[in-house]
Amino acid sequence: MAVHGRSSPLRALFDESPTPHIAHPPRTHHRDFYVATDGSYSLQSDDGGLGAIIETRDGKRVARLSVPDESVTDNNVAEYRALHLGLDVLAARAPTGARVGVLVDHDDLAANVNSAALATRRTDNTPPRKLSVPPAGEHHWRGIRARVSRFGEIRAAVLESGQNPAHALANAPEEFAHVNRESDRCLLPERTTSSEAQIPPPSRADRQTGDSRASD
Numbered sequence: 740m741a742v743h744g745r746s747s748p749l750r751a752l753f754d755e756s757p758t759p760h761i762a763h764p765p766r767t768h769h770r771d772f773y774v775a776t777d778g779s780y781s782l783q784s785d786d787g788g789l790g791a792i793i794e795t796r797d798g799k800r801v802a803r804l805s806v807p808d809e810s811v812t813d814n815n816v817a818e819y820r821a822l823h824l825g826l827d828v829l830a831a832r833a834p835t836g837a838r839v840g841v842l843v844d845h846d847d848l849a850a851n852v853n854s855a856a857l858a859t860r861r862t863d864n865t866p867p868r869k870l871s872v873p874p875a876g877e878h879h880w881r882g883i884r885a886r887v888s889r890f891g892e893i894r895a896a897v898l899e900s901g902q903n904p905a906h907a908l909a910n911a912p913e914e915f916a917h918v919n920r921e922s923d924r925c926l927l928p929e930r931t932t933s934s935e936a937q938i939p940p941p942s943r944a945d946r947q948t949g950d951s952r953a954s955d
Contacts, residue, residue, distance in 0.1 A: 747798040749773035749904070753840045756896035759850040760857075760868060769892065770796055772833055775842040776825040777905040778808075778817025787811040790908025790915075791825035793832075801924050802828050805908035805915035812875050818845040819876035819883065821909060822852075826886035832924070836891035844903045847871060849895035851880070855887045856894060 750773050773794050780787035786809040793801040804824065811817045822843060829839065843849050854866040872880045887893050900906055908915050 747794040749794045758896045760853045770840040771837040773840045774825045775905045776821040777909040778821035779909040780814040780817045787817045788909045788912035789821040790905035803918040805912045807912040815873045816876040819879040823879040823882045838892040839890050841895040844898045844900040849897045852895035
């Protein structure tokens with residue numbers, strides 16, 4: 740998990756942004772990670788891009804992505820694809836059960852995420868409101884819902900497009916391609932290697948030595 744020091748810039752944006760269909764304000768002190776995503780589509784070129792930024796609560800960058808997307812069909816679908824990508828990357832690098840704050844500039848997407856998160860607390864897993872998902876984005880919505888279920892708690896807030904730090908990454912993937920070459924920062928808990936696990940603790944080693952002396 741993140742070391743709790745200085746605040747994340749994404750956290751500051753999350754604090755100031757509305758969370759659709761959530762009665763109470765964001766409990767930012769319970770967020771472990773923040774994800775800002777954006778998707779773009781150009782009618783002229785008939786292609787788009789996906790942008791994502793992931794930070795810990797103390798501002799440590801986990802990942803940045805700026806990916807061209809030639810298969811996107813419209814801006815709505817691009818938004819779903821971008822969030823799907825961002826949550827997949829976070830899920831691969833964050834502990835299971837992490838609390839996540841999401842920042843998007845798409846009202847319906849944010850409302851759907853929050854409704855899906857509330858549904859995980861219900862015995863019948865029924866969202867509190869009817870979800871409206873673009874038909875071409877249904878595959879990505881299924882992926883988003885799977886990630887919502889995996890994290891311990893997730894909430895989405897809505898930004899103005901001009902405030903979204905992932906906006907430039909989505910709209911100019913050729914210009915920002917260098918961010919994809921940044922080193923991965925995996926925040927999974929470190930596991931003891933098998934060689935270390937085979938070394939007995941000093942107390943056990945001492946007992947074994949003492950036992951051998953006694954039998955001599």
